[in-house]
Amino acid sequence: MPLYDYICQACGHPFEALVRAATTPVCPKCGSTALQKCISSIAPAGKIEAIRMAHRRVAAAQGHFDHYSPSDKAKLLQGKKNI
Numbered sequence: 001m002p003l004y005d006y007i008c009q010a011c012g013h014p015f016e017a018l019v020r021a022a023t024t025p026v027c028p029k030c031g032s033t034a035l036q037k038c039i040s041s042i043a044p045a046g047k048i049e050a051i052r053m054a055h056r057r058v059a060a061a062q063g064h065f066d067h068y069s070p071s072d073k074a075k076l077l078q079g080k081k082n083i
């Protein structure tokens, strides 16, 4: 899921959104879909980990474990069995 920078054309609010191909982002401030997409510059170092963790949460929610190490997978699978 790519991360894009947007600027709301209705209220000028800049924000970032992780966007799936089939979804349209909306301005978190005013709800407008009149957005200008900017090419995202390279994420600042502190943000990369946050983005990675966000991807992990999405992957876990969807049942994919590709981002996890084998030991993490084992833990997760075990946790599921115990539920």
Ligand SMILES: [Zn+2]
Residues within 6 Å of the ligand: 008, 009, 010, 011, 012, 013, 027, 028, 029, 030, 031, 032
């Ligand atoms: Zn707006």
